Amino acid sequence: MIRPHDSAIVRTLGHIVIPIAQLFGIYVLVFGQHGPGGGFVGGVIIAASMILAILIFGIDSPDSVLARKILHGDGLGLLIFAGVGGLCLIGGGQFLNYSYLQIPSLDEASQHYVGILLTQIGVAVDVAVTGVSIAVSLSFDENEIPNDEVSNV
Amino acid sequence: MIIELPLLILLVVTAGGAIMVKDLISAVFILGSYSFVLALVWASLGAVDVAFVEAVVGAGLATVFFLLTLFGTTEKDTHIRRPPVPWSALLGLPVLGLLLLYGAGDLPAFGDITSAASIYISPEYLENSVEQTRTPNVVTSVLMDYRSFDTFIETIVIFTAGIACALILRKGGS
Numbered sequence: 001m002i003r004p005h006d007s008a009i010v011r012t013l014g015h016i017v018i019p020i021a022q023l024f025g026i027y028v029l030v031f032g033q034h035g036p037g038g039g040f041v042g043g044v045i046i047a048a049s050m051i052l053a054i055l056i057f058g059i060d061s062p063d064s065v066l067a068r069k070i071l072h073g074d075g076l077g078l079l080i081f082a083g084v085g086g087l088c089l090i091g092g093g094q095f096l097n098y099s100y101l102q103i104p105s106l107d108e109a110s111q112h113y114v115g116i117l118l119t120q121i122g123v124a125v126d127v128a129v130t131g132v133s134i135a136v137s138l139s140f141d142e143n144e145i146p147n148d149e150v151s152n153v
Numbered sequence: 154m155i156i157e158l159p160l161l162i163l164l165v166v167t168a169g170g171a172i173m174v175k176d177l178i179s180a181v182f183i184l185g186s187y188s189f190v191l192a193l194v195w196a197s198l199g200a201v202d203v204a205f206v207e208a209v210v211g212a213g214l215a216t217v218f219f220l221l222t223l224f225g226t227t228e229k230d231t232h233i234r235r236p237p238v239p240w241s242a243l244l245g246l247p248v249l250g251l252l253l254l255y256g257a258g259d260l261p262a263f264g265d266i267t268s269a270a271s272i273y274i275s276p277e278y279l280e281n282s283v284e285q286t287r288t289p290n291v292v293t294s295v296l297m298d299y300r301s302f303d304t305f306i307e308t309i310v311i312f313t314a315g316i317a318c319a320l321i322l323r324k325g326g327s
Binding site: 028032033034035036037038039040041044045047048051055074075077078081082085095096098108109110112113115116119120122123126127129130131133134135136137138139140 | 293304319
Protein backbone atom coordinates (compact mmCIF):
# COMPACT_ATOMS: atom_id res chain seq x y z
CA MET A 1 0.00 0.00 0.00
CA ILE A 2 1.27 3.47 -0.88
CA ARG A 3 1.74 5.81 2.07
CA PRO A 4 0.84 9.50 1.62
CA HIS A 5 3.74 11.83 0.92
CA ASP A 6 4.60 14.11 3.85
CA SER A 7 6.36 16.93 1.97
CA ALA A 8 4.34 20.17 1.91
CA ILE A 9 5.86 21.17 -1.43
CA VAL A 10 4.77 17.95 -3.12
CA ARG A 11 1.26 18.11 -1.66
CA THR A 12 0.74 21.76 -2.64
CA LEU A 13 2.07 21.18 -6.14
CA GLY A 14 -0.15 18.11 -6.43
CA HIS A 15 -3.24 20.19 -5.74
CA ILE A 16 -2.20 22.50 -8.61
CA VAL A 17 -0.89 19.98 -11.14
CA ILE A 18 -3.53 17.23 -10.90
CA PRO A 19 -6.56 19.32 -12.01
CA ILE A 20 -4.53 20.83 -14.86
CA ALA A 21 -3.46 17.35 -16.00
CA GLN A 22 -7.04 16.11 -15.90
CA LEU A 23 -8.27 19.13 -17.86
CA PHE A 24 -5.50 18.59 -20.42
CA GLY A 25 -6.46 14.91 -20.72
CA ILE A 26 -10.08 15.82 -21.44
CA TYR A 27 -8.91 18.44 -23.96
CA VAL A 28 -6.72 15.89 -25.76
CA LEU A 29 -9.61 13.41 -25.77
CA VAL A 30 -12.21 15.82 -27.19
CA PHE A 31 -9.80 17.57 -29.57
CA GLY A 32 -8.46 14.29 -31.01
CA GLN A 33 -10.45 14.67 -34.21
CA HIS A 34 -8.85 18.02 -35.05
CA GLY A 35 -5.30 17.64 -33.74
CA PRO A 36 -2.88 15.06 -32.39
CA GLY A 37 -4.26 12.94 -29.61
CA GLY A 38 -7.39 10.92 -29.16
CA GLY A 39 -9.03 8.50 -26.81
CA PHE A 40 -5.96 6.43 -25.92
CA VAL A 41 -3.66 9.35 -25.08
CA GLY A 42 -6.40 11.26 -23.28
CA GLY A 43 -7.22 8.21 -21.18
CA VAL A 44 -3.56 7.67 -20.30
CA ILE A 45 -3.16 11.33 -19.22
CA ILE A 46 -6.27 11.11 -17.02
CA ALA A 47 -4.98 7.82 -15.57
CA ALA A 48 -1.57 9.41 -14.90
CA SER A 49 -3.20 12.30 -13.01
CA MET A 50 -5.13 9.86 -10.82
CA ILE A 51 -2.02 7.73 -10.19
CA LEU A 52 -0.27 10.96 -9.17
CA ALA A 53 -3.09 11.65 -6.69
CA ILE A 54 -2.69 8.13 -5.25
CA LEU A 55 1.10 8.52 -5.00
CA ILE A 56 0.92 11.91 -3.27
CA PHE A 57 -2.14 11.69 -1.03
CA GLY A 58 -2.49 7.91 -0.58
CA ILE A 59 -5.38 5.75 -1.75
CA ASP A 60 -7.54 6.36 1.34
CA SER A 61 -7.29 10.16 1.27
CA PRO A 62 -10.33 12.30 0.29
CA ASP A 63 -8.12 13.92 -2.37
CA SER A 64 -7.92 10.68 -4.36
CA VAL A 65 -11.62 9.82 -4.11
CA LEU A 66 -11.97 9.90 -7.92
CA ALA A 67 -9.19 7.34 -8.34
CA ARG A 68 -10.89 5.13 -5.74
CA LYS A 69 -14.31 5.45 -7.37
CA ILE A 70 -13.01 4.81 -10.89
CA LEU A 71 -11.81 1.33 -9.86
CA HIS A 72 -15.47 0.25 -9.85
CA GLY A 73 -15.79 1.21 -13.52
CA ASP A 74 -13.81 -1.73 -14.92
CA GLY A 75 -15.25 -2.67 -18.30
CA LEU A 76 -17.42 0.45 -18.56
CA GLY A 77 -15.36 1.84 -21.45
CA LEU A 78 -15.63 -1.46 -23.30
CA LEU A 79 -19.41 -1.32 -22.78
CA ILE A 80 -19.53 2.21 -24.25
CA PHE A 81 -17.51 1.08 -27.30
CA ALA A 82 -19.57 -2.08 -27.82
CA GLY A 83 -22.76 -0.12 -27.11
CA VAL A 84 -22.07 2.24 -30.01
CA GLY A 85 -21.52 -0.83 -32.20
CA GLY A 86 -24.76 -2.31 -30.89
CA LEU A 87 -26.65 0.90 -31.70
CA CYS A 88 -25.40 0.59 -35.28
CA LEU A 89 -26.71 -3.00 -35.33
CA ILE A 90 -30.09 -1.81 -34.01
CA GLY A 91 -30.15 0.89 -36.68
CA GLY A 92 -30.00 -1.81 -39.34
CA GLY A 93 -26.33 -1.75 -40.34
CA GLN A 94 -23.12 -3.57 -39.53
CA PHE A 95 -21.34 -3.53 -36.18
CA LEU A 96 -19.53 -0.17 -35.73
CA ASN A 97 -20.78 1.22 -39.06
CA TYR A 98 -21.62 4.71 -37.86
CA SER A 99 -23.77 5.48 -40.92
CA TYR A 100 -26.56 3.56 -39.21
CA LEU A 101 -26.40 5.34 -35.84
CA GLN A 102 -29.87 6.86 -36.52
CA ILE A 103 -29.41 10.19 -34.75
CA PRO A 104 -32.22 12.52 -35.83
CA SER A 105 -31.44 15.72 -37.77
CA LEU A 106 -27.82 14.73 -38.50
CA ASP A 107 -26.39 13.90 -41.90
CA GLU A 108 -24.22 10.83 -42.46
CA ALA A 109 -20.86 12.56 -42.01
CA SER A 110 -21.95 14.11 -38.70
CA GLN A 111 -23.14 10.69 -37.52
CA HIS A 112 -19.64 9.39 -38.22
CA TYR A 113 -18.28 12.34 -36.23
CA VAL A 114 -20.49 11.53 -33.24
CA GLY A 115 -19.66 7.84 -33.52
CA ILE A 116 -15.91 8.54 -33.50
CA LEU A 117 -16.31 10.85 -30.48
CA LEU A 118 -18.36 8.29 -28.50
CA THR A 119 -15.98 5.40 -29.20
CA GLN A 120 -13.04 7.63 -28.26
CA ILE A 121 -14.70 8.35 -24.93
CA GLY A 122 -15.12 4.58 -24.51
CA VAL A 123 -11.43 3.95 -25.19
CA ALA A 124 -10.43 6.78 -22.83
CA VAL A 125 -12.58 5.45 -19.96
CA ASP A 126 -11.23 1.93 -20.50
CA VAL A 127 -7.58 3.05 -20.58
CA ALA A 128 -7.97 5.35 -17.57
CA VAL A 129 -9.63 2.67 -15.44
CA THR A 130 -7.07 0.05 -16.48
CA GLY A 131 -4.12 2.36 -15.75
CA VAL A 132 -5.30 3.16 -12.23
CA SER A 133 -6.26 -0.47 -11.67
CA ILE A 134 -2.80 -1.77 -12.67
CA ALA A 135 -1.10 0.85 -10.46
CA VAL A 136 -3.25 -0.19 -7.49
CA SER A 137 -2.60 -3.88 -8.24
CA LEU A 138 1.16 -3.33 -8.39
CA SER A 139 1.20 -1.54 -5.03
CA PHE A 140 -1.06 -4.12 -3.39
CA ASP A 141 0.25 -5.45 -0.09
CA GLU A 142 -1.24 -8.80 0.82
CA ASN A 143 -0.41 -8.44 4.49
CA GLU A 144 -2.61 -5.37 4.73
CA ILE A 145 -6.36 -5.79 5.01
CA PRO A 146 -8.26 -3.36 2.78
CA ASN A 147 -10.73 -1.01 4.46
CA ASP A 148 -13.74 -2.53 2.73
CA GLU A 149 -13.19 -5.92 4.34
CA VAL A 150 -12.73 -4.36 7.77
CA SER A 151 -16.04 -2.56 7.53
CA ASN A 152 -17.79 -5.71 6.31
CA VAL A 153 -16.74 -7.81 9.31
CA MET B 154 17.15 15.55 -41.37
CA ILE B 155 20.15 17.10 -39.61
CA ILE B 156 18.53 16.66 -36.18
CA GLU B 157 17.89 12.94 -36.62
CA LEU B 158 21.47 11.70 -36.43
CA PRO B 159 22.13 12.99 -32.86
CA LEU B 160 18.72 11.66 -31.83
CA LEU B 161 19.49 8.21 -33.22
CA ILE B 162 22.89 8.18 -31.48
CA LEU B 163 21.14 9.16 -28.23
CA LEU B 164 18.67 6.30 -28.80
CA VAL B 165 21.45 3.73 -29.06
CA VAL B 166 23.28 5.20 -26.04
CA THR B 167 20.19 5.21 -23.80
CA ALA B 168 19.13 1.72 -24.93
CA GLY B 169 22.59 0.36 -24.16
CA GLY B 170 22.73 2.22 -20.86
CA ALA B 171 19.41 0.78 -19.70
CA ILE B 172 20.81 -2.73 -20.20
CA MET B 173 24.30 -2.08 -18.78
CA VAL B 174 23.50 -0.18 -15.58
CA LYS B 175 23.36 -2.22 -12.37
CA ASP B 176 21.04 0.02 -10.34
CA LEU B 177 17.55 -0.89 -11.49
CA ILE B 178 15.96 2.47 -10.62
CA SER B 179 18.54 4.20 -12.82
CA ALA B 180 17.74 1.68 -15.56
CA VAL B 181 14.04 2.61 -15.33
CA PHE B 182 14.78 6.31 -15.68
CA ILE B 183 17.20 5.72 -18.57
CA LEU B 184 14.43 3.70 -20.24
CA GLY B 185 12.10 6.66 -19.75
CA SER B 186 14.59 9.00 -21.41
CA TYR B 187 14.92 6.45 -24.23
CA SER B 188 11.15 6.71 -24.78
CA PHE B 189 11.38 10.50 -24.76
CA VAL B 190 14.14 10.50 -27.40
CA LEU B 191 12.11 8.03 -29.46
CA ALA B 192 9.12 10.39 -29.21
CA LEU B 193 11.31 13.20 -30.57
CA VAL B 194 12.32 10.95 -33.49
CA TRP B 195 8.64 10.21 -34.27
CA ALA B 196 7.83 13.93 -34.09
CA SER B 197 10.69 14.81 -36.45
CA LEU B 198 9.37 12.17 -38.87
CA GLY B 199 5.95 13.86 -38.81
CA ALA B 200 4.11 11.14 -36.86
CA VAL B 201 2.83 13.44 -34.12
CA ASP B 202 0.15 11.04 -32.84
CA VAL B 203 2.67 8.24 -32.37
CA ALA B 204 5.07 10.68 -30.69
CA PHE B 205 2.32 11.73 -28.29
CA VAL B 206 1.55 8.13 -27.32
CA GLU B 207 5.25 7.28 -26.96
CA ALA B 208 5.89 10.27 -24.70
CA VAL B 209 2.84 9.69 -22.50
CA VAL B 210 2.97 5.90 -22.24
CA GLY B 211 6.68 5.17 -22.58
CA ALA B 212 8.11 8.04 -20.59
CA GLY B 213 5.17 8.47 -18.22
CA LEU B 214 2.98 5.50 -17.39
CA ALA B 215 5.47 2.69 -18.02
CA THR B 216 8.06 4.42 -15.80
CA VAL B 217 5.54 4.63 -12.95
CA PHE B 218 4.60 0.97 -13.37
CA PHE B 219 8.27 -0.09 -13.36
CA LEU B 220 8.95 1.98 -10.23
CA LEU B 221 5.92 0.59 -8.40
CA THR B 222 7.13 -2.92 -9.27
CA LEU B 223 10.65 -2.12 -8.05
CA PHE B 224 9.36 -0.81 -4.71
CA GLY B 225 7.76 -4.24 -4.21
CA THR B 226 11.13 -5.98 -4.72
CA THR B 227 14.75 -4.89 -4.36
CA GLU B 228 16.41 -2.10 -6.26
CA LYS B 229 19.82 -3.68 -6.86
CA ASP B 230 20.45 -6.26 -9.52
CA THR B 231 22.61 -8.45 -7.23
CA HIS B 232 21.55 -12.01 -8.04
CA ILE B 233 21.52 -11.88 -11.81
CA ARG B 234 24.94 -12.78 -13.20
CA ARG B 235 25.34 -12.35 -16.90
CA PRO B 236 27.16 -15.33 -18.46
CA PRO B 237 29.92 -14.60 -20.99
CA VAL B 238 28.62 -14.02 -24.50
CA PRO B 239 28.66 -17.27 -26.52
CA TRP B 240 30.76 -17.22 -29.68
CA SER B 241 27.72 -18.18 -31.80
CA ALA B 242 26.04 -14.88 -30.81
CA LEU B 243 29.26 -12.94 -31.42
CA LEU B 244 29.38 -14.44 -34.91
CA GLY B 245 25.67 -14.59 -35.74
CA LEU B 246 24.46 -11.15 -34.68
CA PRO B 247 26.82 -9.16 -36.96
CA VAL B 248 25.83 -11.40 -39.87
CA LEU B 249 22.15 -10.78 -39.07
CA GLY B 250 22.78 -7.04 -38.85
CA LEU B 251 24.56 -7.04 -42.21
CA LEU B 252 21.65 -8.98 -43.75
CA LEU B 253 19.17 -6.43 -42.37
CA LEU B 254 21.27 -3.54 -43.69
CA TYR B 255 21.43 -5.31 -47.08
CA GLY B 256 17.64 -5.71 -47.05
CA ALA B 257 17.12 -2.09 -46.01
CA GLY B 258 18.58 -1.02 -49.35
CA ASP B 259 15.38 -2.16 -51.07
CA LEU B 260 13.06 -0.16 -48.80
CA PRO B 261 11.34 2.82 -50.44
CA ALA B 262 12.71 6.26 -49.58
CA PHE B 263 11.03 8.21 -46.77
CA GLY B 264 7.88 9.87 -48.06
CA ASP B 265 8.08 8.16 -51.49
CA ILE B 266 4.69 8.71 -53.17
CA THR B 267 5.14 5.73 -55.50
CA SER B 268 5.78 3.20 -52.71
CA ALA B 269 3.25 0.43 -52.11
CA ALA B 270 2.06 1.92 -48.82
CA SER B 271 1.24 5.26 -50.44
CA ILE B 272 -0.66 4.08 -53.51
CA TYR B 273 -2.94 1.29 -52.28
CA ILE B 274 -5.56 2.63 -49.85
CA SER B 275 -4.01 5.62 -48.08
CA PRO B 276 -5.08 8.19 -50.76
CA GLU B 277 -8.70 7.14 -50.30
CA TYR B 278 -8.55 7.84 -46.56
CA LEU B 279 -6.72 11.12 -47.07
CA GLU B 280 -9.17 12.36 -49.69
CA ASN B 281 -12.43 11.23 -48.11
CA SER B 282 -11.86 11.66 -44.37
CA VAL B 283 -13.22 15.20 -44.06
CA GLU B 284 -16.06 14.58 -46.48
CA GLN B 285 -17.19 11.28 -44.96
CA THR B 286 -16.48 11.77 -41.26
CA ARG B 287 -15.90 15.54 -40.71
CA THR B 288 -12.58 14.55 -39.06
CA PRO B 289 -9.50 16.48 -40.27
CA ASN B 290 -7.10 14.27 -38.28
CA VAL B 291 -6.93 11.25 -40.57
CA VAL B 292 -5.15 9.14 -37.94
CA THR B 293 -8.19 9.39 -35.68
CA SER B 294 -10.68 8.69 -38.45
CA VAL B 295 -8.71 5.62 -39.60
CA LEU B 296 -8.33 4.30 -36.05
CA MET B 297 -11.86 4.98 -34.89
CA ASP B 298 -13.94 4.70 -38.06
CA TYR B 299 -12.37 2.89 -41.00
CA ARG B 300 -10.52 0.45 -38.75
CA SER B 301 -12.66 0.64 -35.62
CA PHE B 302 -12.83 -3.14 -35.34
CA ASP B 303 -9.07 -3.29 -34.69
CA THR B 304 -9.39 -0.56 -32.07
CA PHE B 305 -12.26 -2.45 -30.43
CA ILE B 306 -10.13 -5.58 -30.06
CA GLU B 307 -7.24 -3.42 -28.77
CA THR B 308 -9.56 -2.03 -26.11
CA ILE B 309 -10.44 -5.60 -25.14
CA VAL B 310 -6.71 -6.35 -24.84
CA ILE B 311 -6.19 -3.40 -22.47
CA PHE B 312 -9.21 -4.45 -20.41
CA THR B 313 -7.85 -8.01 -20.22
CA ALA B 314 -4.45 -6.69 -19.07
CA GLY B 315 -6.07 -4.81 -16.20
CA ILE B 316 -8.17 -7.82 -15.16
CA ALA B 317 -5.16 -10.17 -15.35
CA CYS B 318 -3.03 -7.84 -13.19
CA ALA B 319 -5.80 -7.63 -10.60
CA LEU B 320 -6.29 -11.42 -10.58
CA ILE B 321 -2.58 -12.20 -10.19
CA LEU B 322 -1.49 -9.42 -7.83
CA ARG B 323 -4.53 -8.68 -5.66
CA LYS B 324 -4.73 -11.92 -3.75
CA GLY B 325 -6.57 -11.40 -0.47
CA GLY B 326 -4.83 -11.72 2.89
CA SER B 327 -3.58 -15.26 3.35
